[in-house]
Amino acid sequence: MKDALIPIRQKTKTTCPYCGVGCGIVISTSDGGVTVKGDAEHPANLGKLCSKGSALGETMGHEDRLLYPEISGKRAGWFDAIDSVANGLTETIQKHGPDSVAFYVSGQILTEDYYVANKLMKGFIGSGNIDTNSRLCMSSSVAAHKRAFGSDTVPGTYEDLETTDLLILTGSNLAWCHPVLFQRIIHAKKARPEMKVVVIDPRRTMTTDIADLHLPLHPDSDVVLFTGLLRQIDQANTVDQEYVDKFTNGFDTALSEAQSATIEVVSRITGLSRQDLQQFYDLFIATEKTVTVYSQGVNQSVMGTDKANAIINCHLATGRIGLEGMGPFSITGQPNAMGGREVGGLANMLAAHMDVGNEVHHEIVSRFWKTDKLTQKQGLKAVDMYKAVADGSIKAIWIMATNPVDSLPEADMIKEALSKCPMVVVSDIMGNTDTMAFADIKLPAAGWGEKDGTVTNSERRISRQKAFLPLPGEAKPDWWIISKVAQKMGFVKEFAYTSPADIFREHAELSAFENSGRRDFDIGAYHDISDEMYEDLAPFQWPQAKGEQPSTTRFFADGGFYTNDRKANFIPLSPGVPSSPCSNTLIMNTGRLRDQWHTMTRTGKSARLSAHAAEPIVDITFEDALKRNIHDGDIVKVSSAHGEIICKAKVSQELRAGEVFVPMHWTDEFANQARVNSLIRAVTDPVSGQPASKFTRVTISPLNPTIYGYAISFSKPIFIQADYRTTVRVENGWRTDFALSLQVDNPEKYASDLFSLNGDEDKLVYQDGRQQDNRIFIFKANKLIAALFLSPAPLNLSKDWLGQQLGSEIEDPVTRYKLAAGRPGADQPDKGPIICACFSVGAYEISDAVRSGKCSTVEQIGDVLKAGTNCGSCKSEIQQIIAPNQILAAE
Numbered sequence: 001m002k003d004a005l006i007p008i009r010q011k012t013k014t015t016c017p018y019c020g021v022g023c024g025i026v027i028s029t030s031d032g033g034v035t036v037k038g039d040a041e042h043p044a045n046l047g048k049l050c051s052k053g054s055a056l057g058e059t060m061g062h063e064d065r066l067l068y069p070e071i072s073g074k075r076a077g078w079f080d081a082i083d084s085v086a087n088g089l090t091e092t093i094q095k096h097g098p099d100s101v102a103f104y105v106s107g108q109i110l111t112e113d114y115y116v117a118n119k120l121m122k123g124f125i126g127s128g129n130i131d132t133n134s135r136l137c138m139s140s141s142v143a144a145h146k147r148a149f150g151s152d153t154v155p156g157t158y159e160d161l162e163t164t165d166l167l168i169l170t171g172s173n174l175a176w177c178h179p180v181l182f183q184r185i186i187h188a189k190k191a192r193p194e195m196k197v198v199v200i201d202p203r204r205t206m207t208t209d210i211a212d213l214h215l216p217l218h219p220d221s222d223v224v225l226f227t228g229l230l231r232q233i234d235q236a237n238t239v240d241q242e243y244v245d246k247f248t249n250g251f252d253t254a255l256s257e258a259q260s261a262t263i264e265v266v267s268r269i270t271g272l273s274r275q276d277l278q279q280f281y282d283l284f285i286a287t288e289k290t291v292t293v294y295s296q297g298v299n300q301s302v303m304g305t306d307k308a309n310a311i312i313n314c315h316l317a318t319g320r321i322g323l324e325g326m327g328p329f330s331i332t333g334q335p336n337a338m339g340g341r342e343v344g345g346l347a348n349m350l351a352a353h354m355d356v357g358n359e360v361h362h363e364i365v366s367r368f369w370k371t372d373k374l375t376q377k378q379g380l381k382a383v384d385m386y387k388a389v390a391d392g393s394i395k396a397i398w399i400m401a402t403n404p405v406d407s408l409p410e411a412d413m414i415k416e417a418l419s420k421c422p423m424v425v426v427s428d429i430m431g432n433t434d435t436m437a438f439a440d441i442k443l444p445a446a447g448w449g450e451k452d453g454t455v456t457n458s459e460r461r462i463s464r465q466k467a468f469l470p471l472p473g474e475a476k477p478d479w480w481i482i483s484k485v486a487q488k489m490g491f492v493k494e495f496a497y498t499s500p501a502d503i504f505r506e507h508a509e510l511s512a513f514e515n516s517g518r519r520d521f522d523i524g525a526y527h528d529i530s531d532e533m534y535e536d537l538a539p540f541q542w543p544q545a546k547g548e549q550p551s552t553t554r555f556f557a558d559g560g561f562y563t564n565d566r567k568a569n570f571i572p573l574s575p576g577v578p579s580s581p582c583s584n585t586l587i588m589n590t591g592r593l594r595d596q597w598h599t600m601t602r603t604g605k606s607a608r609l610s611a612h613a614a615e616p617i618v619d620i621t622f623e624d625a626l627k628r629n630i631h632d633g634d635i636v637k638v639s640s641a642h643g644e645i646i647c648k649a650k651v652s653q654e655l656r657a658g659e660v661f662v663p664m665h666w667t668d669e670f671a672n673q674a675r676v677n678s679l680i681r682a683v684t685d686p687v688s689g690q691p692a693s694k695f696t697r698v699t700i701s702p703l704n705p706t707i708y709g710y711a712i713s714f715s716k717p718i719f720i721q722a723d724y725r726t727t728v729r730v731e732n733g734w735r736t737d738f739a740l741s742l743q744v745d746n747p748e749k750y751a752s753d754l755f756s757l758n759g760d761e762d763k764l765v766y767q768d769g770r771q772q773d774n775r776i777f778i779f780k781a782n783k784l785i786a787a788l789f790l791s792p793a794p795l796n797l798s799k800d801w802l803g804q805q806l807g808s809e810i811e812d813p814v815t816r817y818k819l820a821a822g823r824p825g826a827d828q829p830d831k832g833p834i835i836c837a838c839f840s841v842g843a844y845e846i847s848d849a850v851r852s853g854k855c856s857t858v859e860q861i862g863d864v865l866k867a868g869t870n871c872g873s874c875k876s877e878i879q880q881i882i883a884p885n886q887i888l889a890a891e
C-alpha cells in the first residue's frame with residue numbers, strides 16, 4: 001500500500017469487494033501496512049484468494065480519491081452538498097413529478113446502503129426509478145427465477161459444485177471471473193476424477209482446460225441446445241414424473257414446444273456436431289447429480305431470460321433441484337448483486353424479494369415503512385433510464401458507485417445524456433472516473449476497508465464487510481449520505497439511522513414481516529441482534545426465519561415454490577432459427593480479464609494486476625485476420641454502427657471463425673479510445689431489460705500509424721495527440737503504449753512536453769538514422785525517471801523489463817547506453833510478460849524453467865518458481881506455456 005494509512009483495527013475479518021464468490025478475508029494492519037490473507041474459516045473460500053483479492057492492499061491508496069464534496073466544480077461542505085442534492089430532487093419532483101428523478105446504484109454498495117436508497121426512491125419519493133448496474137450482470141437470471149419459481153431464488157450452494165457428478169458450465173469463464181470457485185472445482189475433480197465437466201462457450205477459455213467436453217456453440221444458441229435436451233430427457237424416459245406432477249405446471253406445453261428441437265435442428269442452429277450434442281445429452285440423461293452453472297454468457301443476451309429458463313426446465317423435468325449436487329445455479333458477477341436483489345435494488349422489485357405491482361406486497365411494505373407514497377409501478381430499467389435522461393423526461397439522476405459512461409451500451413449516448421441532464425449527482429470513491437466528469441455535485445463515498453455493512457454472495461451467504469481504515473478526507477458511507485438527503489427532504493424519522501446495524505435490523509424485520517413462509521427471503525432471526533452481535537456476525541446462508549433452525553440450506557427439493565399454487569412453472573420455448581451470417585461483419589463478444597475488475601478504477605491502481613494485460617486487445621482468428629491483412633500485434637480499428645475503438649489485434653485459435661472477443665474494462669482514464677460499450681447497441685432482453693453485451697456486429701481494419709511509441713515515466717504523461725494510447729501502472733510509475741499518424745520532427749521536444757520536463761534532468765539521446773528510431777532516457781540524480789521510444793515500425797522491445805528499470809540508479813554511462821537496446825543484456829534476467837500476478841512470475845521465467853529441463857508440470861513450476869501456488873488463477877496459462885516449450889526442450 002503506497003500511502004501511509006493508519007489502521008483503526010489490528011485484525012479484521014471482512015469480505016472481498018470484487019466478485020460474487022464473496023471470499024472471506026483477514027486483514028492484519030500495522031504501522032501503515034496492510035496484509036491481506038484469505039479467511040480459512042469463511043465457507044466460500046476456505047482461505048483461498050485470487051490475484052485480485054490478494055492485491056487488495058495495493059489498491060487502497062488515496063491517489064485520485066474524491067476526498068471532499070464538490071458543487072459545480074468547487075469544494076463544498078457536507079451541509080451544502082446535502083442541501084443541494086435534497087433541494088434539487090425536491091424541486092424537480094415538485095415541478096415534474098416523482099418519475100422525473102432517478103437513482104442508478106450498484107452491486108458494489110453494501111446491502112445497508114442499497115436498502116436506504118431503495119426505501120427513499122420507492123417508498124418516499126414514490127417512483128420506481130431506482131435501478132442498479134446489476135441489471136447488466138444477472139437480471140435475466142432474476143427474471144427466469146421469478147418466471148419459474150415465483151421468486152428470485154438460487155436453490156443450491158457452492159458445495160453442490162464440488163459434490164456433483166456432472167458440472168455444466170455455460171456462458172461462464174469461471175477460471176477468470178470467479179477464480180476461487182473454479183479452484184474449488186479443480187480440487188473436487190482431482191479428488192474424484194470420475195466427475196465430468198462440460199463447458200458450453202463459443203470461446204475456448206481457461207475454463208475449458210478442465211472440460212471433458214467443450215461445446216463451442218454459436219453465440220445466442222443456448223435456448224435450442226437446452227430445449228433439445230428437454231426433448232431428449234423425455235425420449236430417454238428420464239422425466240421425474242412424480243416431481244413434475246406434484247410440484248410443477250406447464251410441462252406438457254413446454255415439451256410439446258420442444259418437439260421441433262430435434263438433434264438435426266439443434267446441430268444446425270448451434271453449429272455443434274451431432275456426435276458432440278449426443279454425448280452431452282447422454283451425459284445429462286445418465287447423471288442424476290447434475291449442476292448447471294450459468295453466468296453472463298447466458299444473461300447478457302436479447303434472449304437471456306429464455307436461456308436461463310431453458311436450463312431450469314431441464315432441471316425441473318428431472319427433479320434435479322434442491323438436492324446435494326443438483327440444480328441450476330446462477331453465479332453473479334458483483335460482490336453484492338444478491339444483496340441488491342434482496343432489498344429491491346432493481347426497478348421492478350420491492351424490498352425483501354417482494355414485487356412492485358403485487359397488491360399484497362404493496363400493502364405489506366407500505367405498512368411496514370409507514371408510507372402512503374410507495375410506488376405502484378415499476379421504474380425504468382438501466383438502459384431505458386438513460387434513454388429517459390437523454391430525452392429529458394428524467395431531469396435529475398443520482399449515480400452511486402458505478403461508471404455508466406463506460407459500462408452501459410451505446411456508451412457515447414450516455415455521455416451525451418448526462419451532459420444534457422439538469423442535475424447529475426455522483427457518489428463515488430474516485431474523483432476521476434469517466435462518469436464523475438459529468439457530475440454537477442460530487443459526493444465522496446467511503447471505500448472498501450473504510451465502511452461497514454453486509455454483502456450476499458452467489459450462494460445466498462451474507463457476510464460482513466468491515467472498516468479497518470479511517471475515512472479519508474471528508475468521505476462518508478453511502479447509507480449516511482442517502483439518509484441525510486432523505487432527512488433534508490423531510491423524511492426525518494424514517495431515515496433516522498445512526499449505524500448500518502440499525503438498517504440491517506430493519507431489513508431483517510421487513511424480511512420476516514407477515515412472511516410465515518410465503519416469501520423465500522427471510523432473515524428474521526437477525527431482526528433484533530445487538531450492535532455487538534452485528535459487529536461479529538459470522539457468514540450465514542438465508543433463509544434464517546425467527547426462532548427456526550432451517551433443516552436445509554437448499555430450496556425446492558420438495559417443491560414449495562413461491563407461486564400462488566406453490567408449484568414451479570415450465571416455460572415453453574421455441575427452438576428459434578440460426579442467426580443470419582453476414583460476410584462483412586464479425587460478431588463481437590465481450591468479457592472479463594483475469595486481473596482486472598469492471599472499469600479498472602481500483603484494480604488499475606495495482607502494477608501487479610496491470611502487468612497481466614497492459615493494452616486493450618481484440619482476439620481474432622487467423623483466418624479473419626488474414627482476410628483483413630491484420631497481423632498479430634497490429635493496431636486496429638473496431639467499428640460498429642454506434643462507435644469505434646482502437647486496440648491491438650491478438651491472433652487467437654481460441655475462437656470460432658467470424659467471431660472476435662474484446663475485454664470490457666478499458667476506459668478513457670487508461671486508454672484514449674477503447675470503451676467497448678461504445679460499440680454495443682442498446683438492445684435488451686424483453687423480459688429482464690438486460691443489455692445484449694455479447695453479440696455486436698463489427699468490422700475491423702488495420703490502423704497503419706506512422707509512428708509507434710512506448711514510454712515509461714514516474715508521473716503520468718500528458719498526451720496531446722495520439723491515434724492509439726494506453727497508460728497503465730508499472731511498479732514505480734506508468735507505462736504508455738501509443739501510436740501516431742503524425743511525424744515527430746523534434747523527438748527531444750516531444751519527450752520534454754510528454755514528461756513535463758523542466759530542463760534540469762540528464763538526457764541520453766540515441767538515434768538510429770537509418771531506421772529513424774529515437775530512444776531518449778531521462779535521469780534525475782542518476783535515477784531513470786522516464787524513457788521514450790519512437791519508431792516508424794512496431795517496437796520490438798522487452799517492455800515489461802523496461803518498466804522494471806524505472807527508478808533504477810544508473811550512474812555509469814556504458815550501462816545507461818545499454819538501455820537503448822530496449823532489452824536486457826545476457827547478464828540480466830528478463831521475466832517477460834507477468835503470468836503469475838501473486839508472485840510476479842513472468843512467461844520467460846516459466847519457459848526457461850521448462851527448457852532447462854527443471855520443470856515439466858504446473859506443479860513443478862510451482863515448486864521451483866512459486867507461480868500458481870497462491871490463488872491458482874494462472875495455472876491454465878502456465879500449462880499453455882509448458883506445452884510448446886517442452887517440445888523445444890526435446891528438440
Ligand code: SF4
Pocket residue numbers: 016017018019020021022023045048049050051052053054178179180181
Ligand atoms: Fe475476490 Fe477473487 Fe474471491 Fe472473487 S474469487 S471474491 S475476486 S478473491
